[in-house]
Amino acid sequence: MSKSSDPDPKVDKVPTPIVDESEVEKLAEEDILREGIFTVHYPVCKPLLCEVSLTPTELIFEEYDESGYESDCDALQERFPLEDIYGLHVVERQNEEPSLPSVYLCIIFYTSALESDDNRKRASRILEISQSKELYLGNLEVAKDWSLDLEHLLKLKYPNLHNTPTVKSLPNRQSIEDIFNSLKTNGRVSDAGNGNTTQEASKIDLDFCSGTFSLVQSILFRRQLLVIVNPVSGQGKGENLYKDQISPVFEDCGISVNVITTEYSGHAAKFISAADLKKFDGIVAVGGDGLVNEVVNGLRTRSDSQQALHLPLGVVATGSGNGLARSIASYYGESQGYRNNPVLYSALAVARGCVSPVNLAEVSLDGRTSFSFLSVGWGLLSDIDIESEVLRAVGEVRFVIWSFVRLAKFRRYNAELSYIPNDASGSINSRVIINDEFVSVYSTCQSHIGSDMLFAKDAKPFDNTLHLTILPSSTGRFAAANFLFKLLRGYGQHTEVDPVKYVKVKEFTIRCKDKIQGTLTVDGEQVTGEEITVKLCDTPLYMYCME
Numbered sequence: 406m407s408k409s410s411d412p413d414p415k416v417d418k419v420p421t422p423i424v425d426e427s428e429v430e431k432l433a434e435e436d437i438l439r440e441g442i443f444t445v446h447y448p449v450c451k452p453l454l455c456e457v458s459l460t461p462t463e464l465i466f467e468e469y470d471e472s473g474y475e476s477d478c479d480a481l482q483e484r485f486p487l488e489d490i491y492g493l494h495v496v497e498r499q500n501e502e503p504s505l506p507s508v509y510l511c512i513i514f515y516t517s518a519l520e521s522d523d524n525r526k527r528a529s530r531i532l533e534i535s536q537s538k539e540l541y542l543g544n545l546e547v548a549k550d551w552s553l554d555l556e557h558l559l560k561l562k563y564p565n566l567h568n569t570p571t572v573k574s575l576p577n578r579q580s581i582e583d584i585f586n587s588l589k590t591n592g593r594v595s596d597a598g599n600g601n602t603t604q605e606a607s608k609i610d611l612d613f614c615s616g617t618f619s620l621v622q623s624i625l626f627r628r629q630l631l632v633i634v635n636p637v638s639g640q641g642k643g644e645n646l647y648k649d650q651i652s653p654v655f656e657d658c659g660i661s662v663n664v665i666t667t668e669y670s671g672h673a674a675k676f677i678s679a680a681d682l683k684k685f686d687g688i689v690a691v692g693g694d695g696l697v698n699e700v701v702n703g704l705r706t707r708s709d710s711q712q713a714l715h716l717p718l719g720v721v722a723t724g725s726g727n728g729l730a731r732s733i734a735s736y737y738g739e740s741q742g743y744r745n746n747p748v749l750y751s752a753l754a755v756a757r758g759c760v761s762p763v764n765l766a767e768v769s770l771d772g773r774t775s776f777s778f779l780s781v782g783w784g785l786l787s788d789i790d791i792e793s794e795v796l797r798a799v800g801e802v803r804f805v806i807w808s809f810v811r812l813a814k815f816r817r818y819n820a821e822l823s824y825i826p827n828d829a830s831g832s833i834n835s836r837v838i839i840n841d842e843f844v845s846v847y848s849t850c851q852s853h854i855g856s857d858m859l860f861a862k863d864a865k866p867f868d869n870t871l872h873l874t875i876l877p878s879s880t881g882r883f884a885a886a887n888f889l890f891k892l893l894r895g896y897g898q899h900t901e902v903d904p905v906k907y908v909k910v911k912e913f914t915i916r917c918k919d920k921i922q923g924t925l926t927v928d929g930e931q932v933t934g935e936e937i938t939v940k941l942c943d944t945p946l947y948m949y950c951m952e
């Protein structure tokens with residue numbers, strides 16, 4: 406868009422909101438759906454007069470020269486993809502003179518559009534709306550029209566958005582504890598995301614924020630979430646990560662939270678089994694797979710479990726084992742985003758609020774039942790996982806170190822393994838039964854069992870499949886080492902190692918026969934028992950995800 410030589414910036418023009426999906430589909434990417442001249446407030450520099458344009462895919466800010474003078478300097482131009490919008494708030498400020506409040510539209514992006522790398526950074530742009538001659542109500546109307554269009558386009562892009570009632574009017578004022586207070590917080594206002602700009606940003610924001618602000622309406626992402634934080638997850642950083650990195654994202658998006666911090670192992674399951682969940686749109690586990698397992702099993706034991714299990718769940722990856730969070734990122738093509746910043750990525754997936762069904766399995770261990778959403782393992786892999794806990798402080802490299810320990814003390818375990826292959830009719834005849842020694846039996850119902858551990862490369866979110874990997878008695882040390890090496894490399898080639906067997910099943914049973922039993926794990930946590938049966942559930946878990 407070039408600088409206009411037309412002195413009339415059409416500031417009073419309020420285009421009709423976009424109403425129809427078919428109309429949007431007919432538009433070209435560059436078509437301007439709405440445009441206006443606004444003073445735009447930035448966290449890190451002085452306000453600028455900008456022409457702001459909305460296309461079907463982008464929000465474009467271009468510095469506007471009122472004189473129409475064509476300067477040789479490049480005017481500031483920023484283009485944000487609409488999908489990078491995570492917060493949309495209409496805010497008003499009570500002025501001393503004149504007495505009517507001013508209206509602002511605050512847009513918060515988590516975007517890589519301003520950086521050369523792929524990392525998402527926070528950026529806020531605050532449009533001061535002073536377009537209408539009728540002042541307050543007219544300006545509110547302009548804010549509403551822009552909000553409606555942005556909301557509408559995002560809803561078209563994300564049809565799986567959960568529980569986001571469309572904004573029809575903007576009458577409800579909320580408390581003054583709003584987005585502007587959050588902008589004042591040190592360290593949260595830096596677009597560049599580095600310490601150098603933070604101080605300046607805070608000062609400028611404080612100037613801008615003088616006066617009494619109140620939030621008129623948050624749009625699109627507002628939800629009421631029950632957040633369960635495991636403070637000891639991931640080397641004991643769970644609580645700090647929640648306060649410093651996750652809660653600010655939820656605040657930006659207009660998400661309301663009730664936070665429970667666990668005090669002991671089992672607390673989350675106990676709390677969820679009895680909590681009043683009616684007022685919540687979803688439950689979020691801030692921790693690792695162990696915490697998610699507690700939440701899911703807490704839901705299972707409720708008297709209204711059928712209904713409660715339909716509540717969307719989110720997981721923000723602050724644990725040392727984050728197989729589910731990693732799998733969800735991989736299903737939606739966001740592996741790179743997750744790798745760059747797992748905590749921010751998974752918090753944004755919760756904030757985005759699309760919902761995807763994922764596999765869930767029922768586990769019966771010596772007659773006791775529970776749910777598993779990730780993995781059930783026995784033998785070598787589970788031995789490494791659990792025994793390496795003593796090296797927890799070194800992070801995921803503990804698996805590599807302990808692989809050497811276990812290969813040095815190589816073991817096989819005697820058991821009966823039976824399973825029903827996925828493509829079988831389901832009749833009893835199709836059951837495969839193997840009585841033998843095994844090095845390891847491991848099954849997953851997701852793609853990844855850890856942040857860097859791809860276990861089932863063609864797993865899909867709700868593919869009704871248990872991906873079962875068997876290391877039979879003929880697996881020697883060298884083959885086992887090759888299997889572990891390929892697993893840790895993360896390309897999913899471990900199942901191609903001879904004589905490893907990979908089979909997609911509906912259910913399986915391990916009946917241990919040895920006195921020296923291998924470690925048994927469910928979702929990465931150790932359990933004890935002699936006979937374990939794992940069956941896919943008909944109903945999935947519903948997980949928050951990016952799209």
Ligand SMILES: Nc1ncnc2c1ncn2[C@@H]1O[C@H](COP(=O)(O)OP(=O)(O)OP(=O)(O)O)[C@@H](O)[C@H]1O
Pocket residue numbers: 635636637638639640667668669670671672691692693694695696697699723724725726727929930
């Ligand atoms: N406050 C607490 N104190 C001690 N243990 C807790 C607490 N809250 C939860 N736990 C337990 O911590 C275990 C690990 O939790 P989580 O999966 O969230 O973190 P993690 O760092 O990934 O751990 P792991 O690698 O063991 O899976 C779970 O079994 C959970 O029951």
